[in-house]
Amino acid sequence: xxxxxxxxxxxxxxxxxxxxxxxxxxxxxxxxxxxxxxxxxxxxxxxxxxxxxxxxxxxxxxxxxxxxxxxxxxxxxxxxxxxxxxxxxxxxxxxxxxxxxxxxxxxxxxxxxxxxxxxxxxxxxxxxxxxxxxxxxxxxxxxxxxxxxxxxxxxxxxxxxxxxxxxxxxxxxxxxxxxxxxxxxxxxxxxxxxxxxxxxxxxxxxxxxxxxxxxxxxxxxxxxxxxxxxxxxxxxxxxxxxxxxxxxxxxxxxxxxxxxxxxxxxxxxxxxxxxxxxxxxxxxxxxxxxxxxxxxxxxxxxxxxxxxxxxxxxxxxxxxxxxxxxxxxxxxxxxxxxxxxxxxxxxxxxxxxxxxxxxxxxxxxxxxxxxxxxxxxxxxx
Numbered sequence: 001x002x003x004x005x006x007x008x009x010x011x012x013x014x015x016x017x018x019x020x021x022x023x024x025x026x027x028x029x030x031x032x033x034x035x036x037x038x039x040x041x042x043x044x045x046x047x048x049x050x051x052x053x054x055x056x057x058x059x060x061x062x063x064x065x066x067x068x069x070x071x072x073x074x075x076x077x078x079x080x081x082x083x084x085x086x087x088x089x090x091x092x093x094x095x096x097x098x099x100x101x102x103x104x105x106x107x108x109x110x111x112x113x114x115x116x117x118x119x120x121x122x123x124x125x126x127x128x129x130x131x132x133x134x135x136x137x138x139x140x141x142x143x144x145x146x147x148x149x150x151x152x153x154x155x156x157x158x159x160x161x162x163x164x165x166x167x168x169x170x171x172x173x174x175x176x177x178x179x180x181x182x183x184x185x186x187x188x189x190x191x192x193x194x195x196x197x198x199x200x201x202x203x204x205x206x207x208x209x210x211x212x213x214x215x216x217x218x219x220x221x222x223x224x225x226x227x228x229x230x231x232x233x234x235x236x237x238x239x240x241x242x243x244x245x246x247x248x249x250x251x252x253x254x255x256x257x258x259x260x261x262x263x264x265x266x267x268x269x270x271x272x273x274x275x276x277x278x279x280x281x282x283x284x285x286x287x288x289x290x291x292x293x294x295x296x297x298x299x300x301x302x303x304x305x306x307x308x309x310x311x312x313x314x315x316x317x318x319x320x321x322x323x324x325x326x327x328x329x330x331x332x333x334x335x336x337x338x339x340x341x342x343x344x345x346x347x348x349x350x351x352x353x354x355x356x357x358x359x360x361x362x363x364x365x366x367x368x369x370x371x372x373x374x375x376x377x378x379x380x381x
């Protein structure tokens with residue numbers, strides 16, 4: 001049951017989430033929660049977004065939230081809450097958050113670039129790019145292909161057990177010091193259970209391996225490939241892996257379920273599966289680039305390799321269809337204390353990004369924002 005709420009707002013000030021039946025009751029002490037907001041509430045879009053955000057902040061785990069919507073090519077930014085619980089600092093469109101597995105969509109574009117550069121073929125047996133013998137990486141004579149790594153049909157396990165079985169494992173930073181050597185050792189221990197390319201099963205380790213293959217193909221580290229092919233061309237100056245040199249005020253610090261600050265994740269030698277950090281300002285540029293599809297690598301990364309046009313996979317992009325039949329290219333992410341969502345609507349020149357620094361559930365918020373964009377969109381000619 002949804003509890004009715006009343007709202008008191010001042011632009012660039014605070015919203016107060018107050019259960020309506022509590023206004024005159026001492027029993028409600030402590031149930032009022034002030035949430036800083038820069039939403040000016042001047043348009044229908046502003047109000048619709050704010051209504052959805054109010055529902056999101058009913059989750060007690062919520063700390064900070066940055067949203068960017070692109071409507072007919074124009075960006076709109078909304079920020080709520082705090083960059084760190086209790087610090088009183090509201091995030092903005094330059095606040096840097098962990099984006100987790102949203103990174104995989106960048107990896108898909110780099111893979112597409114490698115295909116166009118004829119360094120990799122989607123139909124290649126992945127063992128062509130691995131040193132040593134891996135007889136276990138086939139099932140009844142059918143090998144894992146490169147495309148299987150990018151559309152999550154490889155049957156490679158989501159996470160190798162040797163991630164948490166090692167003496168240096170840290171549950172708060174689980175992939176810290178997880179090396180390429182460990183990645184390959186885990187790969188050798190894996191047993192195929194069915195034909196690759198047939199069943200979709202999400203795998204972080206498959207994309208980690210894909211990233212290593214791409215690094216070897218170009219003789220460059222992952223971030224250099226992303227920077228050259230995506231960040232620099234689309235002026236995404238704040239998207240990065242390393243943030244130690246930044247002032248603390250620039251970061252949306254992650255939090256656990258008790259709204260306690262937790263460490264940022266370090267994916268040093270397996271970055272392709274989720275190491276990037278970014279801002280809503282940068283990701284608006286990313287949405288526009290993906291919507292335009294003028295870059296051949298971006299366009300190729302969007303081509304379906306598994307499933308259907310209603311529910312399928314491209315190169316590390318999830319493909320969906322909206323209620324009105326518009327194509328959606330999507331990828332989300334999660335780390336130990338951050339959550340993210342990205343949706344692109346090429347037909348509508350629209351999209352959205354949600355960045356949070358908590359474990360609050362943003363799935364309903366994402367669905368509501370998708371519906372808002374679709375309902376407000378001008379029908380394409």
